[in-house]
Amino acid sequence: MxxxxxxxxxxxxxxxxxxxxxxxxxxxxxxxxxxxxxxxxxxxxxxxxxxxxxxxxxxxxxxxxxxxxxxxxxxxxxxxxxxxxxxxxxxxxxxxxxxxxxxxxxxxxxxxxxxxxxxxxxxxxxxxxxxxxxxxxxxxxxxxxxxxxxxxxxxxxxxxxxxxxxxxxxxxxxxxxxVQKEIEGYISDRLQEALWREALHIINDGVASTDEVDDAIVYGPGLRWAFMGVCLTFHLAGGETGMKHMLEQFGPALKLPWTKLKAPELTNKLKKAMVSGTKKQAGKFNIKELEKQRDLFLIEIMKTLNKNQKDKFPNWNKKYNTFK
Ligand SMILES: NC(=O)c1ccc[n+]([C@@H]2O[C@H](COP(=O)([O-])OP(=O)(O)OC[C@H]3O[C@@H](n4cnc5c(N)ncnc54)[C@H](O)[C@@H]3O)[C@@H](O)[C@H]2O)c1
Missing domain, CATH: 3.40.50.720 (NAD(P)-binding Rossmann-like Domain)
Structure with missing residues (x-):
């Protein structure tokens, strides 16, 4: 061989x-x-x-x-x-x-x-x-x-x-x-970092707990993001005229101080809230057990995406099917 x-x-x-x-x-x-x-x-x-x-x-x-x-x-x-x-x-x-x-x-x-x-x-x-x-x-x-x-x-x-x-x-x-231009954080981590900063602010300001912040993604946007990403998702949020109407309707809200952009100070109080919150979420499962569950979920999601590839979900190209 x-x-x-x-x-x-x-x-x-x-x-x-x-x-x-x-x-x-x-x-x-x-x-x-x-x-x-x-x-x-x-x-x-x-x-x-x-x-x-x-x-x-x-x-x-x-x-x-x-x-x-x-x-x-x-x-x-x-x-x-x-x-x-x-x-x-x-x-x-x-x-x-x-x-x-x-x-x-x-x-x-x-x-x-x-x-x-x-x-x-x-x-x-x-x-x-x-x-x-x-x-x-x-x-x-x-x-x-x-x-x-x-x-x-x-x-x-x-x-x-x-x-x-x-x-x-x-x-x-x-x-x-x-990545077409060399920048710090590249593309995906920049997007993730923006969300992560807001999550920390929301917890720091006492608006939600760590599991509530996670639920706000897992049961909603996270499900859509698995196959559409943020741009195409918002195209659908604009009704028949898609992104055009979406920008007209929600564009002004971009100027509202919804996001803080700067990261909060990682105070001991915030660190404690993050560590104890996620520990509670993990419950009786250690990291290895959680990794196993994560892998099972990912495999099922990816199998579904591969089955429904390309023609239905343009962002998921069969060419890059991990299972080939
Ligand atoms: N953890 C993530 O989710 C993630 C995702 C994507 C990329 N990365 C990147 O991958 C890289 C590694 O991250 P990680 O999470 O695996 O870190 P890690 O701490 O788990 O592993 C780093 C390893 O590097 C070894 N090491 C230390 N000095 C070294 C040296 N001089 N030469 C070779 N090895 C050395 C350490 O012993 C350790 O085993 C980082 O650049 C990180 O930014 C991490």
Missing amino acids: KENKVITIVGTGVIGAGWAARFLAKGYTVKAYDPNSVSREQLKINVRTAFKSLKKIGLNRNASLRNLKVYSKLPSALKDTTFVQENAPENEKIKKNILKQIDNLVDKRVIIASSSSGLLPSKIQSACKFPERVLIGHPFNPVYLLPLVEIVAGKKTTQISVKKLKKLYEHVGMRPLI
Whole structure:
């Protein structure tokens, strides 16, 4: 049988483990590096757990947990690699430094993607000798199930690298979104951050509890957002003339001080309200059990979306079906 292609995961926390599981499920050999022995051990557990969910949607015939190799030394993990996905902590200095090391150790044709959630690629690629192949590939948790990945090029990244990365992500069942301009926070996290800031204000101002804030999304907009997103949803809110009427009717409300935009101070009182509120919501379930439930829900939602694809829901393109 043909040898599986080797890819390298650098940093094996929540996101690194998610990438490892996705690539393993698609039949790759994954070499993983983390300086922390606890993270390396946790990786094996997390990948095994992810495989339970992935089995429900089908694994590539070459997929095997035996194809996961874990290393405590970076050069060993990078040997013979064809692609590197970096998942070190979200800190510009750490990212810049680790990308520089990777850049020095792998062939200049190997694409190096960073999972950063919001750092500017131009900054974190700046210490690399071959920055043209360094860019952002920002995924969403759980990486082994959610198809979205944002690709952001830095000033020195070439379009060839962008194209190569897009092709690779598509090959592993993802929906790459190429961010047209380099900005901090990219697209999806900017949207999520705006909602998150308002949620914190609502709790800080005593308007609602954490479970009420969550209900306000889960039983309403969240259900629509699974297949329409915010723009198309509002197009339908405008009746027969769609977005035009929507803007005429609700446009003036945009000037009202409905949103605060600036984040509230994370006081001890607010932190306590968030931590105790979500603990109460979680009830008897620990994080691992909640992750299992989340995966089951996501798989069912994605199956429904895939069944009703493209012609009915234009935002959900079968081409990026995670289950193919
Ligand atoms: N958690 C999320 O929901 C999420 C989503 C998308 C992207 N991201 C991004 O992914 C990256 C990793 O986030 P995470 O949530 O997995 O963090 P994490 O804390 O779970 O994992 C980070 C891992 O990096 C390791 N590490 C520390 N120093 C390192 C170094 N110098 N080189 C390599 N590894 C090192 C740590 O030991 C740890 O295992 C961040 O850039 C983050 O912004 C996170």
